[in-house]
Amino acid sequence: MESTIDLALNILRRFPLCDSCLGRMFSTLLRGFTNEERGKAIKMAIAMDMLRKMEAGDTEAKKTLEEIAPSLDENFSETLHSAGIERTVASCYICGGALKRWKLLYKEALSELKNSSAESFLVGVTVPRTVEEKEETVVKTFSLLTAESIRSELRREIGKAISASLGIPAEFKSPGAVVQVNIEENRVYVKVNPLFVRGRYIKAGRNISQIRWFDEPEPSDSLSIEKMISILKEVYEKSEIVLHASGREDVDVRMLGSGRPFIIEIKNPKTRRLNLRLVSDLLNRASPYGKFMIDGRGKREDVRTLKMMDSRKLKVYRLIAFSEKSISTEDIEAIVRGLKGTVVRQRTPIRVVKRRADAIRLKKVHDISLAPVGDKAITGLIVADGGLYIKELVSGDVGRTEPSFTSLTGKQMQCIELDVVKVFL
Numbered sequence: 001m002e003s004t005i006d007l008a009l010n011i012l013r014r015f016p017l018c019d020s021c022l023g024r025m026f027s028t029l030l031r032g033f034t035n036e037e038r039g040k041a042i043k044m045a046i047a048m049d050m051l052r053k054m055e056a057g058d059t060e061a062k063k064t065l066e067e068i069a070p071s072l073d074e075n076f077s078e079t080l081h082s083a084g085i086e087r088t089v090a091s092c093y094i095c096g097g098a099l100k101r102w103k104l105l106y107k108e109a110l111s112e113l114k115n116s117s118a119e120s121f122l123v124g125v126t127v128p129r130t131v132e133e134k135e136e137t138v139v140k141t142f143s144l145l146t147a148e149s150i151r152s153e154l155r156r157e158i159g160k161a162i163s164a165s166l167g168i169p170a171e172f173k174s175p176g177a178v179v180q181v182n183i184e185e186n187r188v189y190v191k192v193n194p195l196f197v198r199g200r201y202i203k204a205g206r207n208i209s210q211i212r213w214f215d216e217p218e219p220s221d222s223l224s225i226e227k228m229i230s231i232l233k234e235v236y237e238k239s240e241i242v243l244h245a246s247g248r249e250d251v252d253v254r255m256l257g258s259g260r261p262f263i264i265e266i267k268n269p270k271t272r273r274l275n276l277r278l279v280s281d282l283l284n285r286a287s288p289y290g291k292f293m294i295d296g297r298g299k300r301e302d303v304r305t306l307k308m309m310d311s312r313k314l315k316v317y318r319l320i321a322f323s324e325k326s327i328s329t330e331d332i333e334a335i336v337r338g339l340k341g342t343v344v345r346q347r348t349p350i351r352v353v354k355r356r357a358d359a360i361r362l363k364k365v366h367d368i369s370l371a372p373v374g375d376k377a378i379t380g381l382i383v384a385d386g387g388l389y390i391k392e393l394v395s396g397d398v399g400r401t402e403p404s405f406t407s408l409t410g411k412q413m414q415c416i417e418l419d420v421v422k423v424f425l
């Protein structure tokens with residue numbers, strides 16, 4: 001097996017390389033050094049070897065030193081001069097001698113990154129295709145298994161430099177900001193990742209939707225939770241404010257009690273500084289019908305968890321049902337007996353079948369307690385699986401929900417008021 005020195009010599013005879021690009025070809029061999037240090041060490045070893053051979057009268061050695069002279073920088077000029085070799089510097093075959101400058105490009109991003117208050121960052125590097133192709137040529141020509149890519153060197157070195165300048169760590173999983181270094185364009189872009197705020201909302205009035213009406217004209221005086229949270233634009237001017245909620249109640253249903261869990265995503269924030277107190281104050285100023293409890297900062301993964309947990313969560317509802325015929329104590333008992341602990345077969349309600357797939361869902365009523373209100377109305381509480389449509393549990397939805405208040409009493413009933421009073425977390 002040829003020695004590392006001989007292999008490096010053969011590489012340099014064919015391709016002039018700067019210290020970093022040469023060292024990178026042997027990157028996996030030695031830990032604790034930079035590629036630049038590796039490359040420099042190899043070149044020094046070669047030069048000393050040749051000088052020793054020249055002193056011993058080896059004429060080939062001078063020729064060899066001449067061949068690799070284009071890769072030797074000004075540090076070698078005195079040595080080469082005294083050996084009678086004229087220094088003809090060529091630029092590095094791979095990086096054209098620009099690698100050092102590329103490594104400093106990140107500096108343009110430092111102030112923006114600092115102002116963003118990002119708690120961590122990730123570096124992305126775009127290297128011109130031509131540079132990568134040249135690098136591949138060198139690696140393939142000498143079948144080098146110990147090489148690292150220029151992109152990987154840049155990412156690491158720039159990451160180290162940013163960490164050292166700002167005192168924040170590089171982070172792969174959920175970085176606060178992404179620093180994209182584009183070598184081709186000679187530019188750096190900082191993208192600050194979204195902020196997430198976890199909380200619960202209370203909808204204290206009716207005729208408030210969760211999200212804006214699709215065809216809502218602007219401006220409009222209709223109320224929605226989504227519109228209320230857009231008040232955060234007062235602080236995050238250029239950001240998009242997005243509401244993620246765990247399920248949704250109908251527009252005419254109040255959301256009371258412990259509130260419905262949600263996450264607000266602030267996209268493209270200029271700063272990741274987040275004053276939860278201020279966020280809470282702003283949100284609660286938006287409308288007298290919306291109350292917001294802030295639970296803390298969130299992460300992107302929390303959004304998925306939030307959406308997944310909805311169908312599994314138990315909910316407590318308070319309702320008022322109305323019947324056209326008088327309701328007896330026996331009717332109420334029949335409903336409670338027929339529903340308590342029962343799995344209800346519910347086909348997608350007629351009123352939502354346009355939006356949701358027509359399917360049959362099995363949802364359990366865990367507990368129910370009812371009391372008469374006058375002659376034709378009852379009120380009560382129901383604890384049920386998330387996703388059970390309560391209005392149809394009352395009306396029966398022409399037989400699509402079974403059993404129902406209607407089917408258990410033989411009297412057509414309607415839910416005239418409904419509130420969600422608790423969402424179990």
Ligand SMILES: [Zn+2]
Binds near residue numbers: 019020021022094096
């Ligand atoms: Zn180079």
